[in-house]
Amino acid sequence: MKEFFDMGGYAAFVWPAYLVTLAVVVLNIFWARRSLARSRRDARRRLQMQGEAS
Secondary structure (H helix, E strand, C coil), X not given: CHHHHHHXXXXXXXXXXXXXXXXXXXXXXXXXXXXXXXXXXXXXXXXXXXXXXX
């Protein structure tokens, strides 16, 4: 098991690369969900304003 975590002597390069990749993926999901929620809120507000104008 130690050999796996040591990654053949390249652990200092491999594990940080995995962590950076994971962080980017998590942030991408977070930003996409936040953007979707903002877009839905704006769309609801625009539809509501159109309904009031009619």
